[in-house]
Amino acid sequence: MTKELGVGIIGCGNISTTYFKLAPLFRGIRIIACADIDPAAAEARAAEFDVTAQSIEALLANPELDIIVNLTIPEAHFPVSKAILEAGKHVYSEKPLVLSLEQGEELRATAKAKGLLVGSAPDTFLGGAHQLARAYVDQGKIGRITSGTCHVMSPGMEMWHPNPDFFFLPGGGPVLDLGPYYIANLINLIGPVKRVAALSSMANQTRTITSEPRKGEVIPVKTPTNIHALLEFQNGATITLSASWDVWAHRHGNMELYGTDGSLFVPDPNFFGGTVEASGRGKEIQPLEAWDHPFAVNNWEHPLGPIANYRTAGLADMADAILAGRDARCSLDRALHAVDVMVSILKSGEEGRFVTLTTTCTQPAALGIEEARALLR
Numbered sequence: 001m002t003k004e005l006g007v008g009i010i011g012c013g014n015i016s017t018t019y020f021k022l023a024p025l026f027r028g029i030r031i032i033a034c035a036d037i038d039p040a041a042a043e044a045r046a047a048e049f050d051v052t053a054q055s056i057e058a059l060l061a062n063p064e065l066d067i068i069v070n071l072t073i074p075e076a077h078f079p080v081s082k083a084i085l086e087a088g089k090h091v092y093s094e095k096p097l098v099l100s101l102e103q104g105e106e107l108r109a110t111a112k113a114k115g116l117l118v119g120s121a122p123d124t125f126l127g128g129a130h131q132l133a134r135a136y137v138d139q140g141k142i143g144r145i146t147s148g149t150c151h152v153m154s155p156g157m158e159m160w161h162p163n164p165d166f167f168f169l170p171g172g173g174p175v176l177d178l179g180p181y182y183i184a185n186l187i188n189l190i191g192p193v194k195r196v197a198a199l200s201s202m203a204n205q206t207r208t209i210t211s212e213p214r215k216g217e218v219i220p221v222k223t224p225t226n227i228h229a230l231l232e233f234q235n236g237a238t239i240t241l242s243a244s245w246d247v248w249a250h251r252h253g254n255m256e257l258y259g260t261d262g263s264l265f266v267p268d269p270n271f272f273g274g275t276v277e278a279s280g281r282g283k284e285i286q287p288l289e290a291w292d293h294p295f296a297v298n299n300w301e302h303p304l305g306p307i308a309n310y311r312t313a314g315l316a317d318m319a320d321a322i323l324a325g326r327d328a329r330c331s332l333d334r335a336l337h338a339v340d341v342m343v344s345i346l347k348s349g350e351e352g353r354f355v356t357l358t359t360t361c362t363q364p365a366a367l368g369i370e371e372a373r374a375l376l377r
């Protein structure tokens with residue numbers, strides 16, 4: 001691929017630095033401008049990463065931009081993505097893509113009418129660990145997946161994020177915030193979901209921020225913070241998903257998948273790397289032999305040690321898909337199906353009944369070693 005697509009960013013908060021730092025690893029994309037509802041935030045990032053700060057209107061009208069990345073807070077995702085499409089640019093959004101199916105269908109219709117693509121994070125399922133798990137499943141090593149468990153549980157977000165309010169408002173909560181990583185990876189490994197059921201609750205009506213600079217401030221909780229869900233997949237597999245910010249400690253694995261011929265132990269889908277383990281019939285659990293996948297290589301300092309971090313891989317894959325006229329792995333169809341799963345889980349928690357999904361999608365194409373390498377500079 002020789003052509004490079006111009007990329008702009010709307011939303012210059014916490015996660016934007018990751019995009020600015022990692023996008024240069026990838027071919028086919030170049031971040032050239034950024035904007036924020038708070039012009040000072042855009043100016044700060046522009047100075048830090050040597051791009052142009054613009055007003056939102058000027059960024060939307062910038063003829064050098066082909067794709068605009070939406071890194072605003074969840075409740076702004078829909079209006080900002082809609083405005084990007086109306087300005088004639090492709091959209092790549094942080095998760096969750098939107099907060100309702102209606103919003104997603106409106107984006108789909110607008111994108112179709114304008115001949116544009118919409119893509120969405122998470123792209124962590126493109127990581128070396130999750131693609132190794134995918135290859136193992138595709139090779140039939142654990143047989144047909146019939147069931148499994150996913151656990152994403154912690155005490156919350158108010159101890160690290162400087163502005164944690166949105167996590168505890170509608171559009172936040174552990175299912176919409178962290179569920180996308182798990183559901184995207186389940187779609188990667190198993191396929192689409194048929195119906196869901198859930199119980200939901202919240203331990204506290206308020207939370208006290210312990211991170212700086214707002215330490216001690218009390219913020220409201222307006223969405224469930226503890227959800228236990230059941231997912232029935234179209235292939236018949238049944239998965240338990242526990243997502244909670246009301247848990248101080250636990251001993252559950254992130255993701256365990258049980259097949260007719262063995263079990264697969266998948267590392268945290270919020271990250272690209274990690275150790276994948278498996279066992280066959282009557283066999284002990286063993287780590288899978290590591291493979292030479294470029295998105296498994298540690299390249300990032302995390303407070304707990306070095307990790308593989310290739311966020312923006314999904315954006316680079318979408319840019320390649322635009323140029324090649326192929327399906328993007330982090331596509332609107334898959335992101336909207338994940339939204340359907342998540343809002344249906346929350347609806348089931350409110351209404352106490354199974355909810356059958358109205359959307360579906362295909363599994364994304366696997367991203368093997370060569371395909372991943374081709375995305376890198």
Ligand SMILES: NC(=O)c1ccc[n+]([C@@H]2O[C@H](COP(=O)([O-])OP(=O)(O)OC[C@H]3O[C@@H](n4cnc5c(N)ncnc54)[C@H](O)[C@@H]3O)[C@@H](O)[C@H]2O)c1
Binds near residue numbers: 011013041056076
């Ligand atoms: N922080 C993380 O580690 C992380 C990781 C993965 C994904 N995400 C996702 O990325 C998104 C942003 O998260 P964040 O942590 O960077 O949030 P943040 O609050 O730090 O930053 C959001 C930025 O968007 C701007 N903004 C809000 N509404 C806007 C609008 N209508 N138009 C233009 N700008 C607007 C804000 O001024 C702010 O600068 C969220 O959807 C979140 O789920 C965050």
